[in-house]
Amino acid sequence: xxxxxQHESTLSVREGDSAVINCTYTDTASSYFPWYKQEAGKxxxxxxxxxxxxxxxxxxxxxxxxxxxxxxxxxxITATQPEDSAIYFxxxxxxxxxxxxxxxxxxxxxxx
Amino acid sequence: xxxxxxxxxxxxxxxxxKLTLKxxxxxxxxxxxxxxxxxxxxxxxxxxxxTENDLQKGDLSEGYDASREKKSSFSLTVTSAQKNExxxxxxxxxxxxxxxxxxxxHGTKLSVL
Numbered sequence: 001x002x003x004x005x006q007h008e009s010t011l012s013v014r015e016g017d018s019a020v021i022n023c024t025y026t027d028t029a030s031s032y033f034p035w036y037k038q039e040a041g042k043x044x045x046x047x048x049x050x051x052x053x054x055x056x057x058x059x060x061x062x063x064x065x066x067x068x069x070x071x072x073x074x075x076x077i078t079a080t081q082p083e084d085s086a087i088y089f090x091x092x093x094x095x096x097x098x099x100x101x102x103x104x105x106x107x108x109x110x111x112x
Numbered sequence: 113x114x115x116x117x118x119x120x121x122x123x124x125x126x127x128x129x130k131l132t133l134k135x136x137x138x139x140x141x142x143x144x145x146x147x148x149x150x151x152x153x154x155x156x157x158x159x160x161x162x163t164e165n166d167l168q169k170g171d172l173s174e175g176y177d178a179s180r181e182k183k184s185s186f187s188l189t190v191t192s193a194q195k196n197e198x199x200x201x202x203x204x205x206x207x208x209x210x211x212x213x214x215x216x217x218h219g220t221k222l223s224v225l
Contacts, residue, residue, distance in 0.1 A: 001171070004154070006154075009152075034213060034214075036214075036216075041218070042218050042219075043116070043202050043204075043216030043217050043218045043219055044155075044202070044204075044214070044216045045216070046213040046214065046215070049213065089154060089155070099157065099170075100157075100214070102154035102155045102156075103154050104152065104153050104154045105152070105153075105154055
């Protein structure tokens with residue numbers, strides 16, 4: 001089955017800098033790539049997604065890039081703020097199939 | 113907006129005990145999920161349900177049962193709790209089963225003595 005790997009288990013940046021979290025996947029049929037954020041003691045909260053028909057998507061300070069050839073996708077958070085501190089999970093699934101496979105998470109710390 | 117409510121928030125059990133976790137959603141979503149989250153790990157799918165009375169096994173269904181008797185509720189049973197087991201169980205829902213964002217509850221933290 002699909003295996004999603006997050007390369008950074010922890011990431012520390014200074015407030016105002018950019019943060020980049022990288023993920024790879026194995027299933028060439030995967031076509032939907034959501035990102036979720038988890039704050040302490042809470043469930044996951046959807047932040048942004050990208051589908052395989054595009055290679056870039058932006059929502060305010062969040063940018064997602066997708067490289068289908070390399071089976072790699074990444075989340076870029078620009079102008080980071082302390083409230084961006086959380087665990088971020090990348091995930092992948094096939095079209096018309098909500099069996100979503102998650103990475104192990106990246107703990108992002110934004111230092112003031 | 114809607115909300116997903118998981119009960120209880122904390123569950124302490126004994127080895128061999130049968131334990132039930134409950135989840136309610138008021139989004140009127142068709143599909144509901146149970147995930148297990150171990151410390152430092154991603155989520156693993158235990159069971160999901162496409163609609164009322166439907167059940168589909170995930171990757172980690174052994175040792176668990178699930179029940180979707182109403183569209184709004186989805187319960188998970190640990191059939192025999194394992195000693196020293198510790199995990200967070202997350203319930204989620206989505207509008208349909210086809211590549212839609214998931215909405216999560218806050219989780220039930222299980223500890224087995």
